[in-house]
Amino acid sequence: xxxxxxxxxxxxxxxxxxxxxxxxxxxxxxxxxxxxxxxxxxxxxxxxxxxxxxxxxxxxxxxxxxxxxxxxxxxxxxxxxxxxxxxxxxxxxxxxxxxxxxxxxxxxxxxxxxxxxxxxxxxx
Numbered sequence: 330x331x332x333x334x335x336x337x338x339x340x341x342x343x344x345x346x347x348x349x350x351x352x353x354x355x356x357x358x359x360x361x362x363x364x365x366x367x368x369x370x371x372x373x374x375x376x377x378x379x380x381x382x383x384x385x386x387x388x389x390x391x392x393x394x395x396x397x398x399x400x401x402x403x404x405x406x407x408x409x410x411x412x413x414x415x416x417x418x419x420x421x422x423x424x425x426x427x428x429x430x431x432x433x434x435x436x437x438x439x440x441x442x443x444x445x446x447x448x449x450x451x452x453x
Contacts, residue, residue: 330350330353330359330365330366332345332346332349332350332371332375333349334346334375334377342377342381342385343381343382343384343385343388344385344388346371346375346381346382346385347385347388347389350365350385350389350394350395351389351392351394351416354394354395354405354406354408355413355416355417359405360405361405361406361407361408362404362405362407363404363405364401364402364403364404365386365395365402365403365404365405367402367403368382368383368386368403369382386403389403390403392412392416393406393409393412394406394412428442429442
């Protein structure tokens with residue numbers, strides 16, 4: 330499992346970790362029931378606080394992406410297709426908000442933006 334921390338990012342480190350693990354789960358790079366690195370091990374590898382890593386794992390567990398077994402560790406949860414779909418929809422909405430803001434900043438109309446999306450879709 331490859332993770333990287335961007336210290337220049339405005340996004341908190343625990344969110345960066347959670348987002349990267351979540352992306353690997355969604356893409357299938359991390360398979361169901363895969364054992365994740367221990368909280369201490371991951372913190373040591375990334376040179377960050379154990380508390381930060383613990384918070385990332387807690388967030389992933391709360392969202393249903395991982396589960397923890399006492400004295401055994403944290404594992405990738407069974408892929409809940411509805412959960413994965415919801416996560417993808419959230420990401421799409423975030424990207425569309427960014428696109429809308431950028432379009433507004435250069436006075437691109439809604440019609441022009443929709444046309445761009447259609448052209449991109451046709452291109453594949």
